[in-house]
C-alpha cells in the first residue's frame with residue numbers, strides 16, 4: 652500500500668483564509684458578491700466560490716454595477732478602486748490582508764518623505780501583479796517596479812533610494828538586489844525586508860517535508876507567485892517533485908512502484924480539500 656501524506660503546514664495563509672471566509676459568509680447570507688480580480692490564485696477554489704454565486708470583475712467594472720457588495724481580496728487595491736466604490740451605492744467588504752495593508756501604509760509614508768528629498772521608491776516585485784499595483788498606487792504611480800537586475804536601468808542612482816518588496820518575494824533575492832543597487836548608488840540606500848513570514852517561513856518547513864518522501868506532488872495555481880517559490884524549494888530538496896494544479900494533471904508514470912512514499916503539499920493559496928483530492932487519486936494508482 653502506498654504511503655501518501657499531506658503536509659499539515661501547507662494551505663491558505665491567514666490573509667487568504669480571511670478573504671475566503673469573508674466571501675463565503677457573504678454568499679451564505681445571500682448577498683450578491685463581486686470580487687475585484689481572482690480572490691485567490693487557485694482556479695479550483697475560485698470555481699467553488701463561483702458556484703455559490705460570486706462574480707469576478709475588473710476594477711473598471713465597479714462603476715457599472717448597480718447594487719451588491721464589492722469584495723477587495725487579500726492582495727489589496729490601489730486608492731483609485733476605493734474611490735470608485737465610494738462614488739457608487741455599493742457596499743465595500745475590504746478583505747485586504749492586514750500585512751499588505753500595513754505595507755501600503757509604510758510605502759505611502761515613505762513616498763511622502765522621499766518626495767521632499769527628490770528620492771525614489773523601488774518595489775522589488777512582479778510588474779502588474781495585483782499586490783504590486785496596489786503598492787504602486789500608494790505613490791501616485793511613481794514607484795519603480797524592479798523584477799530583476801534588468802530593471803536597474805530604470806533607477807536614477809544619483810538620487811536617494813528606498814526599497815520595499817512584494818510580500819511573496821524571496822528574501823535572499825531581495826538582499827541580492829539591495830547589494831546590486833547599493834553598489835551603484837551615489838547616496839545611502841534605505842531598504843526594508845517586507846517579505847511575509849507566512850511565506851518565507853514555509854520554505855524551510857516545506858524543504859523538511861519534501862526530504863522525507865520518494866516523490867513530492869506540489870499542488871498550486873499556475874498564476875500564484877507563492878506557488879512558484881515553494882515549488883522551487885521542493886525541487887531543490889527533492890528532484891522527484893512535480894507541480895499540478897488539480898488531480899487531473901497527475902501522471903501515472905511518476906509513480907513507479909507502490910512502495911514509494913509520496914508527500915503532497917501546496918502553496919499559501921492552495922485549499923486543503925484540493926490537496927486531499929490529489930492525495931486520494933495518488934493512492935489509487
Ligand code: SF4
Pocket residue numbers: 664665666667725726748749750751818819847848849850919
Ligand atoms: S502571504 Fe502573507 S501578506 Fe500575503 S496574503 Fe498571506 S499572510 Fe497576507
